[in-house]
Amino acid sequence: MSTGHACVDVYQGTVAALVPYFVAERAYSYAAASGVVLAASLLSSLVQPLFGVLTDRWAMPWLLPLSALTAGAGVALSGVTGSYGPTLAVVAVSGVGVAAYHPKAARVARAVAGGRHTGMAWFSFGGNAGFALAPLLVFAVMGVGGLDASPLLAVPAVLGAVLCAVAVRSAGPGRGGADARPAAGRDDWPSFLRLSGAVVCRSVVFVGLGAFVSLYARQRTGGGEAAGTAALFVLYAGGAVGTLAGGRLAERYGRMAVVRRSYTLTVLAVAGLVLVPGPVVYLFAALTSAGLYVPFSLHLTLGQDFLPRRTGTAGGVTLGLAVSVGGLATPAIGALADATSLRTALLPLIALPALGRLLLCGLRDPAPPGATAAERTDPRHPAAR
Secondary structure (H helix, E strand, C coil): CHHHHHHHHHHHHHHHHHHHHHHHHHCCCHHHHHHHHHHHHHHHHHHHHHHHHHHHHCCCCCHHHHHHHHHHHHHHHHCCCCCHHHHHHHHHHHHHHHHHHHHHHHHHHHHHCCCCHHHHHHHHHHHHHHHHHHHHHHHHHHHHHHHHHHHHHHHHHHHHHHHHHHHHHHHCCCCCCCCCCCCCCCCCHHHHHHHHHHHHHHHHHHHHHHHHHHHHHHHHHCCCHHHHHHHHHHHHHHHHHHHHHHHHHHHHHCHHHHHHHHHHHHHHHHHHHHHCCCCCHHHHHHHHHHHHHCCHHHHHHHHHHHCCCCHHHHHHHHHHHHHHHHHHHHHHHHHHHHHCCHHHHHHHHHHHHHHHHHHHCCCCCCCCCCCCHHHHHCCCCHHHC
8 A cells, every 4th residue: 555655655756746847847837837746736625625525435346456557647647748737738638647546445444453553654654655766756757858757757557456456355344445434533633624624734834845846946946957856855855764764653652742843843944945946955855855744654544533424525625635735736836936936925934834843732643443431531552742
């Protein structure tokens, strides 16, 4: 499941990684280039809760391999469509594939992980590793033949489809494969919505930086394409490490405590990334990545525990909708950059993790499924925090 997740989420990373090539080869403006990121996010954001509801009602084991192939096909065609409209259309199709994947995948992964934070951290690590590898994959493929070589980007989709099919078959009934029965428990919608609001704030920061940090690093360091690719790789690769750290930290200190501190770190790291000049931008990109990604898998398990009877819906929102909706703000960042400067356009991103931290104030760590009454009242146990 973790490797299959990497093969799917590489297509979220490739859209942002393709932006500098659209600017260079097709002379897209900042606003037009950010529109491509929006196309990948908008339809995905709208349909993701629908897929979550569907997976809560029906098993649909075929959905994972089909969604992997769909995600790859859209990105593979984006470089050969030529005009702007068809490019937006095929990237949007890729976004639908990503949207269809996550609710079902989150349900299967939580089942086979046995509810362990470290297990879900490894699943999330796969997705973040896919993000991290995306700029390197795009850099290698574009070096072959520019945007015309984009069909080569379909290779991970085929591998991901095979791995997802094997994983669902191995999971079997009752572990997320062919069983969609809801768990017992009470859904806590107010807490879930506050968590989702914080994830949206995190998402806008991540997608905004993902779309423009490559171009920004070139400006701040005076480097070329390699300098920009390195900045994007640091942003994504640091997240892969941060996700694994988040699972272990949560088992020691509790999920909500780790999430709150991560948002505080993100405020400081984004401020350094935007305001401090020179090559130190790479250090702050790494710190920003850690702050954004340490709570990544914890968002998912918290959401599922806030909505124990609708885990597919919870996964669709926390791992999908709230993350994808960050792309909705990207055109505004691009338009502001066209009107002023890229640095000015990135300044509002400093305030968003602070807002997310405020939304988390007062939230308690919900008891995971199967927690005993003693665990729920024991202050040393994460279920009582």
